[in-house]
Structure formats: structure tokens, C-alpha cells
Amino acid sequence: MRSLNPFRKAAPEPGLRRDPAPSRWAYRMERLWLTPLFRALMRVGLPAFVVTLSVGLYLNDETRRQGLVQGWDNLVNKVEQRPEFMVTLMEVEGANAALADAVRDIAALDLPKSSFEIDLPATQALIEQLDAVAHADLRIRGGGVLQVTVTEREPAIIWRRDPAEGETGLDLLDKTGRRVAMILSRKDRPDLPLIAGQGADEVVAEAMDLLAAAEPHLGTRLRGLVRMGERRWDVVLDRDQRILLPEHDPLAALNQLIAMDQRERLLARDILAVDLRLAVRPTIRLTPRALAQLRGEQGLVTVENEL
Template identity: 25%
Template sequence: MKFRLSVAGRRLAAVGESLSRLRAPRFATIAALLLSSTALYGMAIGGHTTSVIDTVAQPLGFSIDRIDVSGNGETSEIDVLQALWGTGAQSLPSLDPAAAREALEAMPWIETASVSKTYPDRVEIKLSERAPFAVWQKGRELFIIDREGGEIMPYGAARFANLPFVVGAGAAKNAASFLDQLDVLPELRARVKAYIRVGDRRWDLRLENGVTIRLPEDGAIEAAAEVSRMDRDVGLLSRDILAVDMRIADRMVVKLTPDALVRRDAALKEREKVIKRSAKEKPV
């Protein structure tokens, strides 16, 4: 679509073309720039399209020639520039800082952004990025989440492999508070492979050796501390077990592995044989 410049616009364009050919005295140049910028501001607030303002502003030296970006780590400068150019602005007068900020804050990693203009040709962008906290399994999908449980982006980069792995509905929003409390048990936490949210009410801990610790809805940290104490005392978590169930108050239920069950049953049968044999040999 073509836009027809107003009479004022055509005059400003002519002024810009003249300035590019003539070496005016310093005072005259400054005066021309002030008059031009005032007119461009009037065009901007008057509702002229971005392309119309750019057509007039660029010959006058108001093109965006310098963009300073700070605060970005996960977000590349190329992505920042693409978001900026996506607003359609090619000159400083046509750039809407609020629209640019909105476009930047819509990007996955950016939490807050500020955009400021310095005439005649500079844009400064300051970013604050979201911090990755955990990997969340949501159904069959994996997402990087922040401490508040907000999804940042789909998981796919190996550099996030050491983040805590949380699973299940409600796990994302409850993970930070639970993991913070579990920090009092660093030895146990270091062995956890996955934090599984069950029914959005309680947690299971899946250890790296496959053992599952089923924690109660209330008093979860106290129950985890008891398991940790038993492990220090008798090596509980290194035995042939599948799970330690702490959901019943003041009771620990240990589920054995199939091999351990076979050995236990064999030991019980052997014990029964010994008892029967002893009974037969006992004199009347």
C-alpha cells in the first residue's frame, strides 16, 4: 500500500534532502533538527503510520543506527532485534517504546524489558530474564519452568539436565516451596532423581537407584527425615527394596524387590523346617 505525504511531510522531506547536500552552520543545523523533530513528533501523535514517519525521518538523520542491549543471557541479540523490527519502526520518531517493550516481554525468557530512545539514532534495551528452576513433565511433554511454576519453553537443551525433575499435575507450582524445605536433608536430596506430585496433594521421591519414598500429605519433611535417619543407621535405601511407604502415621512400610521376596520366603520356609525338626527330635 502506498501512502501520500501531506504538504508538511513533503516540505520536511525536502528539508532533509537539502540538509544532506549542504553544510549548514552549526546553529542552523541544530535549529533545523529541532524543528524537524518537533514536526515528526507532531506527526507521530497525529496518527500517521510508521512508514510515513520513517519516510520523513530517515533523510533527517533519525534512522535507528545504534541499539544497545543488556541483561540478556538466554535471549540472543538477533532475537531481540527481530522483536524490535517486528514493530515496524525504522526510525527513532516512529518507535513506540511501549509496543517494543510488549513485544520483548512476549519472548520466552524475558521477564521485564525497558526501551528508551536517545536522539538522534540510539535505542537502549535493558532486559531481565526468567531463571530456570526445574524441568516439569506435563503428560508426555517436558518444559523448563521458573520458581513460580511458569512455563518458559519446551525442554531440549542438555545444559538443563541437572535441574530438578518434577512430575505430575500441580508439581510445577508446588515444587519450589517443597524443594526449599527439603534442603535440610542434603544427603537425601542429592539422591533424588524425580519429585513426583501425586493427586496434587503429596509427593513421592524417586531415587537414582529406583527406590520410591512415598511421603504423607502432612509432615512430609519429617517423614523424609526419618527415612534419611534409617538410611544412615542401617543403610535402608541401599537394600533390596522397591519402596518405603511413610503415608501411615508412625509406621514405616517397606516393599521388597521380587528377588528379596524369594529370599525371604525361602528363609521362612527353612525356619519352619528347623522348628518342625526340632519338635520331632525333642524327647517326650
Template identity: 30%
Template structure:
């Protein structure tokens, strides 16, 4: 080490040159000069303390360099009273709290300080029924989860499979015969996307809408209606709104849908074809025979 000299100005210089030490180094330089001169006695256990400090610094550096600092902070804070002890879930009806807890990934020692609320929100939002979610940390050890769920609009049948869908046609979950069985059913290819808009047209005729149980997409071109008593109404490819208005009027004025029929074919613009049940067909045939004077005689052939 170079010897140090101090001039009257207080500047510390190297004896062999004119370099002036920065002010913040002058006090440590003087201290080291006194240590070298034997004027300063090392404290008791100084070597042990210095070794411990060196080891602690090495551990801290390794922790930071290895990217383990978040785990260390979490472990320390969890054991000092900041572990997540309670989760409040609100707004869930179809999403179980067990599913929420599973995606949160809590292990009983998860510290609130190191808990990533945004990542947890994204995982919860990915659950099938969840439309959106909010996750908040409440110190010292509580997590609040608020959920807004999707609203099922209809049941979509594709082949032999059934799904609950939203109003925009998005699939929520497979349908399992739950409490949503009263929802309208849309059937066929293309029904998932175009069904909501078509159902809105039916809703303009409330008396008719109350009786419809299924909306069947035929060839991705037109619709059939399946009513609650099994009657099938075949609508035209074009002019379906006029056909619906006509059907609603005929039912209101003549009770068409209350008759003993099996189908109503409205695909042709200038006529209405009505399918009769076997009993109605037989009664109709008998009435026609009577009108034509072909009353059946006992043992006679017609």
C-alpha cells in the same frame, strides 16, 4: 469595505458608527486601507508566493487532520540524521537479539524522535523469557535495551509434555532437552503449583535432596520421590515432613538408600515396606532358607 477614519486619540472607527477596533487590529486595518487606495504595491511574484503559502497551509492542515503528522516528522527526521542505526541489547541469555529486533519493528528508516520507547518496552516484556525490560533512546540514533530474564526452577511434566517453570509455578517455555536438563522434574497434575513448596522441604535434607531426580504428584494428595538410581520412595499423604526426617536418618545411620532395593513405601505410619531387586530377593530367600535349615540339596525338592 467600510471607510475608516482616525481621530486624534488614535482610535480607529468605522465612519458609519462608533465601534472602536481592538488595538491589535488597527495596524492591519490601516494597511488594508492603503492597499485599497493603491498606495501599496504588491511585491513581485506575490501571487505565486501567496498561492504556495495557501497550498502549504492546506497540506499541513490535511496532514494534521488526517493524523499523519507523526509519520511526516519521522520521515523528515530520519533523512536528516536521526534514523535509528544501532540497537544495544544487554542482559539476554535465552532471548535472542533477533527476537528483540523483530518486536522493535525497525525498518532502517525509523526515526529516533518518533520511536515509542514505552510501546517497545511492552512488546519486549511480552517475550517468553523476559521478566522485565527497559528501553532508552540515545540521540542521535541509538536504542538501548536492558533485559532481566526469568529463572527456570524445574521441569514440569504433564502427560507427555514438558515445560520449564519458575519458582512460583509459572510456565516459561516448553522444555526441549536443552542445558536445563539437570533441573529437578515435577510430574503430574497439581505438581506445577505445589512442587516448589515441596522441593523446599526436601532441601532441608541435603543428602537426600542430592539424590532426588523427580517429584511425582500422586492423585493431587501425596508425593513419590524418584531417586537417581531408580529407587521410588512413596511418602504418606499426611506427615510427609516426619517421613522425610525418618528416611534421611535411616540412610545416614544404616545406609538404607545404598542397598540393592527398588522401592521404599512409607505410606503406613507404623511400618516401612522395602521392595528388593530380583538379585536381592533371591539372596534374601537363600538366607532365610539357610536360617530355617532348608538348605537345598542337590536334586532335592523343597
């Protein structure tokens, strides 16, 4: 009989392949390992727990946390301050010297500066706040150059502000009515037409149309346009002549007047104003002298006084 003592291993039978049985514990462990929940726990849960625990323990200390944050900041700083990323020069293109200076002033970049610290969209918005700038393109070029390509706003008209409102001065406006710059004297820009009156800047497009229509015929007699009561235009000519245009469709009225003038040389006569506000009945106002003469010819005697 073979030994019953488990520690004295029987010699293996000759000729038989070894066929070892798993020990009871090995068998149980293997079965445990094949349990899906346990397997998931060991493969995902345990590593996650260990990582969380160790990270938590490490970060438990305030100084360590600060050290980590500081180290990270230093690293970021070091990379950002590398010469490859530094912007040393701001180059403004497409602007005259005065505007270029204004652009530099408003961007207020304290160069040299790292390109990470320059907020290009914000700077662009700042530069585009300038009235004279229609559009600005910002680009950081190689070699540490911040290139600002500026499209200037094109002045189209001069707007004389109403002194009654306490604002005096001449403003340059572009086609859309946007303010471009201030000029001190009308003579600074004699090439541009003049408009006046409160609210004139909001209807610059209409003013431009009217001026374009009036220009060929009236030529140098044209002084400018005045916005009346923020609703209609007066064309002012020399000799203080005025053409009162209607609120609606002033261009047609003006064309009508020009036609009338060409036929009858109306504006060359001694009149103060042509009132076109009623389209069916254009009205003219004579000068007092012309009126007196007219009445005299008609045999009417008027008593005139200073009043």
C-alpha cells in the same frame, strides 16, 4: 440677545475656561457603555460571536477543512521525521545471542522509525511476553538508539512433561514455576534437578525445598521428583526406588526418612518403596526376591507363579 441658531456658535466669553457639554448622543453612548450588561456583551459576547462566526464561515467549506487537517498532518509528520527523532538501531543488553534475536523478532520494529511512532510500553509488554525474559527496560538513547536492557529468567529446574497427556519434552522452569525454555535432552542441563508429573510446575517452590533437603543425603542416587495426582510428591531414586511423600508437610516426612536412613541404612536395602503417606506408620515395600527370602527364613513356603 445671543443667537438662537445652534449652528452659529457664540464666541466664548473671555476669561472663562472651556467647559464643553457632551452632546446628547455622546452622553447616551456613555451611559449605555456604563450599563453592566451591555458592557459585558460588548467586551466578551461580541468578540466571541465574531470569532465563532468567522471560524464557522471559514470551516464551512469541505476542501478547506481537509486542507487544514492535511496541513496539520504534514506539519506533524515533518517534525516527527526529523533526523533528531529517528531511531535507527536496537541494542539488546543482558541477553544471549539467541534471546536477543528473539527479542528483535518479537518487537518487530521496522527501523529506522521516528521515536514518536514507537510505543515503548507496548513494545515492553511484547518483549516481556517472551518466556525467557523476566524484565525488560526500554530507553531511547541519544543518537537514535533504542536500548533494551533484558533481565533473563533464571532456570531453576527441569520439568518433564507427562507423555500421557500427549505433551512430551523437557521444559526449563524458574523458581516460580514459570516456563523459561525448552530443552531437547536432559543432558543439556545436567546441573538442574528434574521433576515430572502433571501440575508439577505449579508447586516448584515446594519441589525446590524438597530437593534441597534431599540433595545432601541422597546425592547422586536422587533421580528426581514426580508429582502424583497433582497433590503429592514421590521422590524417585535409582534402582527404581520411590519414596512416597504425604500430601501435607512432605518436608518433615522426608527429613524423618533421611534420619531413618542414616540410622538404619534403610534405602540401601532391597526395597522398592518407602511409603510415608501415613506419618504414624511408615511402610516399606520389599522387592519380590527379598520378600521370598524373608518368608523362607520364616519357614513359610510360598507358591510362586508368573502371576
